[in-house]
Amino acid sequence: MDKTPKVGIIMGSQSDWPTMRHAAETLETLGVPFEAKIVSAHRTPKRLVEYAETAQDRGLHVIIAGAGGAAHLPGMAASMTALPVFGVPIESKSLKGQDSLLSIVQMPGGIPVGTLAIGKPGAINAALLAASVLALHDPAIRTALNQWRIRQTEAVAQEPQDED
Ligand code: RP5
Numbered sequence: 001m002d003k004t005p006k007v008g009i010i011m012g013s014q015s016d017w018p019t020m021r022h023a024a025e026t027l028e029t030l031g032v033p034f035e036a037k038i039v040s041a042h043r044t045p046k047r048l049v050e051y052a053e054t055a056q057d058r059g060l061h062v063i064i065a066g067a068g069g070a071a072h073l074p075g076m077a078a079s080m081t082a083l084p085v086f087g088v089p090i091e092s093k094s095l096k097g098q099d100s101l102l103s104i105v106q107m108p109g110g111i112p113v114g115t116l117a118i119g120k121p122g123a124i125n126a127a128l129l130a131a132s133v134l135a136l137h138d139p140a141i142r143t144a145l146n147q148w149r150i151r152q153t154e155a156v157a158q159e160p161q162d163e164d
Helices: 014-029 045-054 073-080 098-105 120-135 139-154
Strands: 007-011 034-038 062-067 085-089
Touching: 007 014, 007 073, 007 120, 014 034, 014 062, 014 085, 014 120, 045 073, 062 073, 062 120, 073 085, 073 098, 085 098, 085 120, 120 139
Parallel strands: 007 034, 007 062, 062 085
Antiparallel strands: none
């Protein structure tokens, strides 16, 4: 099986990993080859340019970019590649991720970023969306994604239980 990463997960800081690892774990479950890198729009701008400009030639099909606060990473990545970019707003301490959400979602017309929910649900859904894109041309990923959805449905109990 080809192990060349098809999805690039990038994040602005090590502090984003507790959120972004949920994207990584979801892709792993689905058997989607990915890479995960710290790339900061502000602290490592040259790394970002290099990453975005070479992403397609290196075989990536989708980029998932997580960032918090003044979250310019997804938009700047999208400005330098025509690959689909999904943005995950990290739940920041000061504004609970509302700052991240607004700075990722409100892109100018012409440079799209598919913006997900704040935090863990957004990270999981970004991975599922990336898998959906790949599944259009990859039957193994399509099967894995369908099975994942069946398992999720089957895991929902008919009746609630006391938790304590
Ligand atoms: C952003 O600043 C990162 O994406 C992170 O969410 C936020 C805070 O970074 P640290 O100060 O924790 O490194 O660039």
